[in-house]
Amino acid sequence: MTRPQDNRDELERRIDDALHDLGQRRAPGTLESRVLAELTRRAALPWWRKHFAHWPVAARAAFLIASGGSVQLAIVAAMWVFARVHGLSVSTAATSWLRSAGQLTSSMFNLSVSLVGLIPHRWLYAGAALCMLLYGTLLGLGAVGYRLLYADPTSRGLTQT
Amino acid sequence: MHAYQDMVFSTAVRLTGNDAQAEDIAQEVFLKAYERFEQLRGSPTAGGWLKTVVTNLTLNHLSRYRARWRFFSELTHDDGHDDAAELTFAAPDTPAAQIDAEQRRALLENALRRLPEHQRLPLVLYHFEDMAYQEIAQRLHLSLAKVKTDILRGRAALAKLLPQS
Structure with missing residues (x-):
């Protein structure tokens, strides 16, 4: 009497032999021409449309220098704008506006906590359960709809012909 | 090339x-x-x-x-039982023992292509790429048990095309 494990090992061996016996699939005849055409297309691109690593050394150096200059310019400009704004005392107005916004947010939060405290806990639990139920229903309907309308039948199993 | x-x-x-x-x-x-x-x-x-x-x-x-x-x-039941019996292939007109080797290879190749992706991927990685179960599970971000089950089901489906030993 053979054990299930022996049957599985035998099945593995037979499938392994059969699959290795398949050999290699022949590549389509168009593959080589496609690769060569793509290489030709890429070779015909101007240097600035190629990967940065393929740019001429001088162009790469110029790009790096220009990038560094741009960063430095942006920092200087930001510092200049900040100094001008600070000079016009706009920062004080901005600070007071932020403080007001913070107070408003805090008040809204306290109001929400108070309102939630007034609602009986059973209602809260029932509401949460209802939300979860509706979420699950929506997800289920979406999955069923996808499987009925879009899913490839062969991805769910093989049909008998 | x-x-x-x-x-x-x-x-x-x-x-x-x-x-x-x-x-x-x-x-x-x-x-x-x-x-x-x-x-x-x-x-x-x-x-x-x-x-x-x-x-x-x-x-x-x-x-x-x-x-x-x-x-x-892949919202299919994965309750552990072997559902390979549900998978059937286009059977050749002649009994499995009578078809020639070339025909069998073509059928097997076609059957492999038509396996569900979640069975074909680990099966190909195991048998053609010589990856271990654990390696496949890590590569596909699946549990070891699921990989083993899917490979077993894939083998069972393909086994219908092999001659009885």
């Missing part, structure tokens, strides 16, 4: 189950190889490099384009 194009295409087509996608992936592999032509030319590891690249590119391709649908398309 001539020496490796069948190997690269075979690997891609068996993982994807789709000739057009496999050809796209094979093209990408050879374009990458061209970028490293100086290193690969005459290298004894060129074949291994190509094999690794085509496997990685194919798995990345599959995960990129199908991950979003995986949840919906």
Whole structure:
């Protein structure tokens, strides 16, 4: 009497032999021409449309220098704008506006906590359960709809012909 | 390229189950190889490099384009029982013992292509790429038990085409 494990090992061996016996699939005849055409297309691109690593050394150096200059310019400009704004005392107005916004947010939060405290806990639990139920229903309907309308039948199993 | 194009295409087509996608992936592999032509030319590891690249590119391709649908398309019962009996293939007109080897290979290749992706991928990685179960589970971000179950079901489905021993 053979054990299930022996049957599985035998099945593995037979499938392994059969699959290795398949050999290699022949590549389509168009593959080589496609690769060569793509290489030709890429070779015909101007240097600035190629990967940065393929740019001429001088162009790469110029790009790096220009990038560094741009960063430095942006920092200087930001510092200049900040100094001008600070000079016009706009920062004080901005600070007071932020403080007001913070107070408003805090008040809204306290109001929400108070309102939630007034609602009986059973209602809260029932509401949460209802939300979860509706979420699950929506997800289920979406999955069923996808499987009925879009899913490839062969991805769910093989049909008998 | 001539020496490796069948190997690269075979690997891609068996993982994807789709000739057009496999050809796209094979093209990408050879374009990458061209970028490293100086290193690969005459290298004894060129074949291994190509094999690794085509496997990685194919798995990345599959995960990129199908991950979003995986949840919906694989909402099947996975309660552990062997459902291989539900999988049936186009049976040849003649009994399995009477079809010739070439016909059997064609049927097996077709059956492999038509396996569900979640069975075909681990099965191909195990039998063609010689990956261990644990390695496949890590690569596909699946549990070890699921990988083993899917491979077993895939084998059971393919076994219908083998002659009785």
